Amino acid sequence: MNVSPILGDLLTLTLSVVYESVPFVVLGVLVSVGIQNWVPDSLIHRILPKRPVQRRAVLSLVGMLFPVCECGNVPLARGLMLKGLTVPESATFLLAAPILNPIVIVTTYQAFGWDGGILIGRIVGGFLIANLIGWVLSKHANPETLLVPSFAARCEVGTPPLIGRNRWRRAISQFTAECGIMLPAVIIGATIAGAIQAFVPQQALAAVGGHPVLSVLVMLVLAFCIAVCSNVDAFFALSFGSTFLPGGLAVFLVFGAMIDIKMLALLKTTFTAKALLLMTGLAALGAACVGLVINSVA
Amino acid sequence: MPKRSRASRPVWKPREWGLVLLLLVVCGSIVTLAGTGQLQLYIHPRYTVFASAMAGIGVVVGMLAVILRFGRNAASTGEDGHEHDHDHEHQTDSGARTWLAAAGRTIGILTCVVVAAGMLVVPPATLSTRTTVDGLAGGGSATGKSSMAVEPGAVASLNTHELGSLIRHTTDVRSLVGEPVVVTGFVTADANDNNILFVTRFVIACCAVDAQPVGVPVRAPGWQAGAQWEPLADGDWVTVQGTLVANPGGSSLTALVVSPTAIEMIEEPQEPYEYE
Secondary structure, three states, X not given: OOOOHHHHHHHHHHHHHHHHHHHHHHHHHHHHHHHHHHOOHHHHHHHOOOOHHHHHHHXXXXXXXXXXXXXXXXXXXXXXXXXXXXXXXXXXXXXXXXOOOHHHHHHHHHXXXXXXXXXXXXXXXXHHHHHHHHHHHHOOOOHHHHEOHHHHHHHHHOOOOOOHHHHHHHHHHHHHHHHHHHHHHHHHHHHHHHHHHHHOOOHHHHOOXXXXXXXXXXXXXXXXXXXXXXXXXXXXXXOOOXXXXXXXXXXXXXXXXXXXXXXXXXXXXXXXXXXXXXXXXHHHHHHHHHHHHHHHHO | OOOOOHHHOOOOOHHHHHHHHHHHHHHHHHHHHHHOOOHHHOEOHHHHHHHHHXXXXXHHHHHHHHHHHHOOOHHHHOOOOOOXXXXXXXXXXXXXXXXXXXXXXXXXXXXXXXXXXXXXXXXXXXXXXXXXXXXXXXXXXOOOOOOOXXXXXXXXXXXXXXXXXXXXXXXXHHHHOOOEEEEEEEEEEOOOOOOEEEXXXXXXXOEHHHOEEEEEEEEOOOOOOOOOOOOOOOOOEEEEEXXXXXXXXXXXXXXXXXXXXXXXXXXXXXXXXXXX
């Protein structure tokens, strides 16, 4: 079947994001279903500190144990919420884990080493922003209202314990149900990201890469539009290394790993539009601060 | 033994069947593409094993779910459907918001159907060359490390994107003059100098969405008309042999170009992309 170049590119770009994301989603769903069915509630609450700030700080480092990028972390965070984690706690985990995981740290180091403070900016900035957003959400009078009603209802019910064959049957059922929620979100997000790639020339943005403020703003927009996996986004950012200031690159690596078009589609399965707007605004603001600080120091 | 009543048997709604079908189509496509070696048209080969393993699990569990759905004991396991997605918003709103939500859902479903159909019907394809027009404007490559050290004589072993990066970023032009090179890629016209064409490859860090065009400039006056070689056009795949020389002039921004001794038209190779 012959399709026009632009439609062919749109399909290729969309499918590439889908094929790249879905395996991570499947892995995230597997871990999530495993936690829901085989990890006792008490274990999670026993391991985590009691004080909210410390609890969120520890949760934001849990990404170290799960080398899964942002797509896989959404089902994982949903599973953790079904096990009793609060909205601010899961949001903190969700935003920090795609940055504070070993694969991301290693690939960022491989791409940039210690140059321009990009690696440090990404790790420290990601940790601080995720915890800041968690703290802000914790100040909400009723954080459960930040969840879509259907998921909030599921969190209330939780996952009652089952044993033996029934547990496996339920796990299979949960797996398909969770994939059924995630897949349309991935496809819709990927289609939007693919359309932006197909129709908007990137090089138009690269023209302002040398400006200390504009480079930061442009990279915020680029990170939001181009849904690149956080596991390897450093290599992609490297291609802008010669045209963009380090602060701009750090912004791309911090903000893009937390929020992008594909992630928003995924997160919409769980959080309300208002909550996502708040999280996106704070993440963008925080990432911009990281970028501006790096540009002013470098 | 009393016959199981029809009402006690869990029933999947069309939407749930559709979602399981979607899971099977997406994961099945990944497994098939990995099996035929075409998954790398979309994602970096480093993910092939991981992607096919996870997609394989998706297919197996999806099929188990279908089998269980038809199983006699499914209703008694506690998986009575309440675990399924209830992510539709509760219908408390009315008027415009309800209409908008319905329109959004319809667009979402259509998008999923079109993309799934694209997986099944449209043959796997690389990106077209149309995206290189901006990427190569101004000469050189759009990607690459800012510094590359290459031993004399090792230039010939570089692939297209490494050579493109080297030419673009080197500050020691004279040390590279006279180095023999062999490059393969598709033809892209230089936006500034019609005597120069770029032998171009897309370089992928993660998946096709981050593909960056990288080109090696070749000075071949009259290349469109086929003065010395076969006439070439944008998008033609070629292998070029030659040596690096200082760009003798013109308006191209590149300081080094390949002076070709042979330009051979070829079919698109099995691995059209290069990878970071």
